[in-house]
Amino acid sequence: MNENELTETRRRFLTRLSIALGSIATAIVAIPAVGFLLGLRKPPRVWRTVGAVNDFQIGSTVKVSFLDPSPLSWAGVTAQTAAWLRREGDQQFIAFSVDCTHLGCPVRWLPDANLFMCPCHGGVFYSNGTVASGPPPRPLTQYPVRVQDNQIQILTSPLPIT
Amino acid sequence: MLKRAWCWFDDITGVSNWLVPILHHPVPHARKSAWSYVFGSATLFVFLLQIVTGIALASGYVASTGQAYDTLLFISGTTFGRIVRGIHAFGASAMVILIGIHAIRVYLMGAYKYPRQMNWLTGAGLLLFTLLMAFTGQLLRWDQTGFWSVVIAAEQAGRTPFIGNWLGRFILAGDTAGGATLSRFFAAHVFFIPALIFLFLGFHLYLVLHNGISEPPKAGRPVDPKTYRAWYQELLAREGQPFWPDVAWRDVVLGFLVILTIVTLAVAVGPPALGKPPDPTIIEASPRPEWYFLWYYALLTLIPRWSENYVIILGPALFGAVLVLLPLVAGKGERSPIRRPWSLAVVAFAVFMIAFFGAKGHVAPWSPRMDAPPLPAEVVGTTTGPIADGANVFHKKGCEYCHKVAGYGGIRGPDLTYAAQRMTAAQMTTRIFSGAENMPSYTGNLTPQELTSLLAFLESRRRRPPGLSSAQ
Numbered sequence: 001m002n003e004n005e006l007t008e009t010r011r012r013f014l015t016r017l018s019i020a021l022g023s024i025a026t027a028i029v030a031i032p033a034v035g036f037l038l039g040l041r042k043p044p045r046v047w048r049t050v051g052a053v054n055d056f057q058i059g060s061t062v063k064v065s066f067l068d069p070s071p072l073s074w075a076g077v078t079a080q081t082a083a084w085l086r087r088e089g090d091q092q093f094i095a096f097s098v099d100c101t102h103l104g105c106p107v108r109w110l111p112d113a114n115l116f117m118c119p120c121h122g123g124v125f126y127s128n129g130t131v132a133s134g135p136p137p138r139p140l141t142q143y144p145v146r147v148q149d150n151q152i153q154i155l156t157s158p159l160p161i162t
Numbered sequence: 163m164l165k166r167a168w169c170w171f172d173d174i175t176g177v178s179n180w181l182v183p184i185l186h187h188p189v190p191h192a193r194k195s196a197w198s199y200v201f202g203s204a205t206l207f208v209f210l211l212q213i214v215t216g217i218a219l220a221s222g223y224v225a226s227t228g229q230a231y232d233t234l235l236f237i238s239g240t241t242f243g244r245i246v247r248g249i250h251a252f253g254a255s256a257m258v259i260l261i262g263i264h265a266i267r268v269y270l271m272g273a274y275k276y277p278r279q280m281n282w283l284t285g286a287g288l289l290l291f292t293l294l295m296a297f298t299g300q301l302l303r304w305d306q307t308g309f310w311s312v313v314i315a316a317e318q319a320g321r322t323p324f325i326g327n328w329l330g331r332f333i334l335a336g337d338t339a340g341g342a343t344l345s346r347f348f349a350a351h352v353f354f355i356p357a358l359i360f361l362f363l364g365f366h367l368y369l370v371l372h373n374g375i376s377e378p379p380k381a382g383r384p385v386d387p388k389t390y391r392a393w394y395q396e397l398l399a400r401e402g403q404p405f406w407p408d409v410a411w412r413d414v415v416l417g418f419l420v421i422l423t424i425v426t427l428a429v430a431v432g433p434p435a436l437g438k439p440p441d442p443t444i445i446e447a448s449p450r451p452e453w454y455f456l457w458y459y460a461l462l463t464l465i466p467r468w469s470e471n472y473v474i475i476l477g478p479a480l481f482g483a484v485l486v487l488l489p490l491v492a493g494k495g496e497r498s499p500i501r502r503p504w505s506l507a508v509v510a511f512a513v514f515m516i517a518f519f520g521a522k523g524h525v526a527p528w529s530p531r532m533d534a535p536p537l538p539a540e541v542v543g544t545t546t547g548p549i550a551d552g553a554n555v556f557h558k559k560g561c562e563y564c565h566k567v568a569g570y571g572g573i574r575g576p577d578l579t580y581a582a583q584r585m586t587a588a589q590m591t592t593r594i595f596s597g598a599e600n601m602p603s604y605t606g607n608l609t610p611q612e613l614t615s616l617l618a619f620l621e622s623r624r625r626r627p628p629g630l631s632s633a634q
Contacts, residue, residue: 040332078228112559122529126602
């Protein structure tokens with residue numbers, strides 16, 4: 001046997017060593033890279049003030065906008081979220097997500113018709129958010145809303161995904 | 163001097179040893195069908211066009227949700243920036259069309275059969291990546307439609323069983339579409355998917371050389387994996403042509419015409435107009451997909467509602483499965499479309515679906531026309547009294563968004579130009595109060611007076627007797 005030639009067991013060992021080292025190197029790079037990609041930001045949910053109680057008339061539905069819970073400085077206008085706020089009674093408010101429960105398009109409030117209408121597939125909701133007609137499978141999603149020191153506050157919420 | 167430099171370069175790199183056989187590799191004589199073999203290379207040329215214009219665009223684009231829209235305004239405001247955006251946008255459409263024609267050609271000619279199954283599978287991957295590029299690209303425009311495309315994509319992904327919610331959040335890069343969202347699509351569009359395309363394209367081209375370009379099929383000459391390779395080599399020896407330039411000139415001619423067309427369109431028509439800014443608080447948005455997805459959007463809308471949840475996920479999954487299984491289960495036998503008549507039916511069906519539903523999606527009859535103006539006096543026929551009041555109610559209550567009258571309004575519901583000739587006042591009242599699957603009930607939503615006026619207006623909607631010019 002040639003002195004320079006490696007034994008069969010030694011060759012097998014070196015093959016396995018190379019594969020093992022390569023796998024470890026791949027893993028220690030891939031874990032943080034994929035982890036960063038998959039690791040979604042879970043911002044805290046916070047109450048955002050959208051106006052004073054007296055800014056809203058009983059029985060009316062108006063658009064309000066508020067900021068994400070922890071907006072990124074480069075988010076620009078997309079840090080804003082809109083909601084439809086309805087004043088039901090003296091201290092009773094309902095906040096609807098603007099996203100149609102069908103595919104998420106922004107529903108519009110038709111004040112004269114007392115209806116929400118979606119421009120995409122014509123889904124219609126009554127003023128209390130229940131489905132009036134069209135493809136939406138569920139009533140409009142409601143955001144938690146409260147009155148604090150005469151200010152109306154909406155709890156920031158994830159995009160409702162059906 | 164130049165020749166000596168080349169010889170030196172070639173000596174130390176061996177380029178010609180590698181390149182010359184590729185350029186001169188023999189190709190079967192395609193005769194009458196020679197011009198059908200040019201669409202793969204045309205797709206490749208347009209891909210190169212997309213790389214060049216994409217790099218140019220990336221050098222002016224800021225992938226930030228707050229600034230991307232402004233940088234697009236900036237790019238579009240320069241002479242060349244406008245043209246480059248136009249080339250990139252028309253190039254995207256051209257790539258989708260050309261890869262589609264290429265796939266249809268390969269399918270019809272049965273060129274996916276032995277030994278070219280992996281050519282087909284890598285091509286199927288490239289088709290998927292091209293569509294992903296088209297989707298992520300239109301979204302990087304990051305106007306209002308771009309923003310809502312992300313939301314709708316997340317909602318659609320949300321229909322996936324078990325992992326839907328997670329997948330939707332993954333697309334958004336968080337709980338809502340915000341600062342992190344656009345960077346993710348930018349990275350996918352500019353790095354991740356192109357890297358996959360390079361990988362698959364390299365393999366695809368290697369396989370084209372390795373297996374050779376398929377010969378035009380002939381009825382009654384099935385592929386037998388046992389004898390095919392020997393037979394193919396013998397065919398090449400008998401009547402093969404060198405690829406360059408005998409065959410390649412056609413690729414160059416079509417590639418040139420395609421690029422010329424794209425650039426001309428880019429200069430003459432310009433890039434797609436930017437919509438409103440991506441501000442989620444601007445509710446007046448009517449997002450529409452680009453033309454290449456319009457047919458699918460229409461299909462999803464027109465199928466029975468209960469099936470939507472299944473089709474939205476199973477449709478693309480089934481399409482992918484068919485593409486993958488095709489060369490595996492039908493990898494040998496007849497290649498000629500004459501002996502595979504169902505292949506012609508499949509292609510005709512696919513083209514019909516895309517054209518028919520694409521046209522439907524273009525009109526989008528299911529979308530209410532929320533910008534419909536109040537009916538003009540000449541349509542109403544009067545400006546005072548209950549009929550005029552009723553016309554006002556018809557507009558105010560949103561009826562007109564779905565019902566057309568004399569050319570004004572939407573087409574979601576029946577045309578009411580001659581409503582009085584189809585229904586009695588009692589029938590109308592019932593329908594207004596009870597609603598229908600696609601019509602809200604107006605119970606409690608109309609005062610008695612509004613109802614009376616509305617009925618008066620609808621009752622006046624009848625064909626005018628000849629000779630009378632006014633409805634009154």
